[in-house]
Amino acid sequence: MLEGKNLACVRGERTLFDHLNFTLNAGELLLVQGANGSGKTSLLRTVCGLLTPEFGEILWDGEKIGAVREDYQAAMVFLGHAPAVKDDLTAFENLDFSCRLAGIEASREDVKGALGHFGLGHCLELPAKSLSQGQRRRVALARLLLAKAKLWILDEPLVALDQAALHLVQTLIGDHLQSGGMALLTTHQMVSIPGIEPRVLQLTP
Amino acid sequence: MTMPQTLIALLRRELTLAMRRRGDVLTILFFFVIVASLFPLGVGPDPKVLRLMGGGVVWVAALLAAMLSLGRLFANDYADGTLEQLILTPTPPVVWILCKIIAHWLVSGVPLILMAPVLGVQFGLPADALWVLVFSLLLGTPVLSLIGAIGAALTLGLRGGGVLVSLLVLPLYIPVLIFGAGAVDSTISGLGAEAHLSLLGGILILAFMLTPWAVAAALRISIE
Numbered sequence: 375m376l377e378g379k380n381l382a383c384v385r386g387e388r389t390l391f392d393h394l395n396f397t398l399n400a401g402e403l404l405l406v407q408g409a410n411g412s413g414k415t416s417l418l419r420t421v422c423g424l425l426t427p428e429f430g431e432i433l434w435d436g437e438k439i440g441a442v443r444e445d446y447q448a449a450m451v452f453l454g455h456a457p458a459v460k461d462d463l464t465a466f467e468n469l470d471f472s473c474r475l476a477g478i479e480a481s482r483e484d485v486k487g488a489l490g491h492f493g494l495g496h497c498l499e500l501p502a503k504s505l506s507q508g509q510r511r512r513v514a515l516a517r518l519l520l521a522k523a524k525l526w527i528l529d530e531p532l533v534a535l536d537q538a539a540l541h542l543v544q545t546l547i548g549d550h551l552q553s554g555g556m557a558l559l560t561t562h563q564m565v566s567i568p569g570i571e572p573r574v575l576q577l578t579p
Numbered sequence: 580m581t582m583p584q585t586l587i588a589l590l591r592r593e594l595t596l597a598m599r600r601r602g603d604v605l606t607i608l609f610f611f612v613i614v615a616s617l618f619p620l621g622v623g624p625d626p627k628v629l630r631l632m633g634g635g636v637v638w639v640a641a642l643l644a645a646m647l648s649l650g651r652l653f654a655n656d657y658a659d660g661t662l663e664q665l666i667l668t669p670t671p672p673v674v675w676i677l678c679k680i681i682a683h684w685l686v687s688g689v690p691l692i693l694m695a696p697v698l699g700v701q702f703g704l705p706a707d708a709l710w711v712l713v714f715s716l717l718l719g720t721p722v723l724s725l726i727g728a729i730g731a732a733l734t735l736g737l738r739g740g741g742v743l744v745s746l747l748v749l750p751l752y753i754p755v756l757i758f759g760a761g762a763v764d765s766t767i768s769g770l771g772a773e774a775h776l777s778l779l780g781g782i783l784i785l786a787f788m789l790t791p792w793a794v795a796a797a798l799r800i801s802i803e
Contacts, residue, residue: 422667423667424663424666424667424802424803425803426803443669444669445669447667447668447669448669450667452663452664452667454660454663455660456658456659456660456663457659457660458659458660458661458663458664459659460596460655460659460661461659462596462599462600463592463595463596463599467592467595471588471591471592472664474584474585474588475585475588475589475592475664475665475668476664476667476668477585477668477669477670501599
């Protein structure tokens, strides 16, 4: 279970949000919504531990995330705005290395399979600089298939994707929730996942 | 998956990236050669003067070349989001930071060490001084990468970071320069280089143990 208690975030002189509370249980989806600049990305970065909250705390199974850092980070996968895809590596190498760095066990076939699932089977050996924006995004998203993480924190996962990929990602999130996972995501698009009623966390600037 | 496997993967990734961008590595190496070659043109061809200066000139050129290569250390990873992902791995930051610095040294420090004897010959350094030059660079260039990493981490995402890095890092390089060039000098004057080299070794051990912590703290600040 993930809990945010009385969170406040200050960037520069501006308070983005304060007294923010949320809980996220297994099988639940929490959508963070709000206008541009309302602090959605800051909230997600705070939750995954990249930002220290100005006030309040984040609890993972009742423990502060700072105290159980290794367990928490092994149980979580974060996809940010930047896809963390290297121009000079091929699509295969990108996914393969990012899995190894995150400590995800995946064989060559698993990696190829994940890229194939996202429609990149024909460009495994192409350097990422020749991929389109949407294809890079797909390389990053393919990690979700391999990571056996319980908590997904996704910052605008649906940006730059075509209809097919949108459907794919939403199905993926649905399956993840069905199998007891949890997801926290920001999006400006409509999310429709069959059988799942997302809860909405509205941030007001 | 265990930590050593993660680190081997990181090392392999860094080296693969460097191989794909060989131009960057060669630029630094040529910069090193050119800076060292400018001095004889500036001070004149007197062999006695050149022999005296040789060690110091090669060392200053190595310092500048090492500084030039710092931009590559974290900036690309920061821009494309890889750095965030690294911070979020279960591996402790100090460990992967050290691994990245070692990769950086293999790519930007080792070529300088291999090229240094050629430059030394150009300055007419005697054979024993050439060996000491190589050995002092072997001890000194890792320190340049280690200390430089602090500057590179602190200036991430800043405009004009490149100039700022040199202001931050060059003063910290001074002890390395003094003992490195001093080792070569004292060999030429017949005093023996042991004292200088032991001090360089001491600096290396100290830097190896302490700088990763400073880099980890600096990266935390930069990523916020």
